[in-house]
Amino acid sequence: MANKDKQPKAKKVRKAKKDAYKLDGDKLERLKKHCPKCGPGVFMGEHKDRTSCGRCGYTEFKKK
Numbered sequence: 001m002a003n004k005d006k007q008p009k010a011k012k013v014r015k016a017k018k019d020a021y022k023l024d025g026d027k028l029e030r031l032k033k034h035c036p037k038c039g040p041g042v043f044m045g046e047h048k049d050r051t052s053c054g055r056c057g058y059t060e061f062k063k064k
């Protein structure tokens, strides 16, 4: 991403957190999985073929 360096890290984290939810009417839907080790509140990072926890390093590979 070209503008990656312009984004302060704190802002980037906040955006990622916001993207973890989808507001559907008055229902809040979770889009991202949370880490089974760290528990709810710690979301897994999305990658092309896997999801991984940035906190403990837990990685789950996606099935094709």
Ligand SMILES: [Zn+2]
Pocket (backbone or CB within 6 Å): 035, 036, 037, 038, 039, 042, 053, 054, 055, 056, 057, 058
């Ligand atoms: Zn974790």
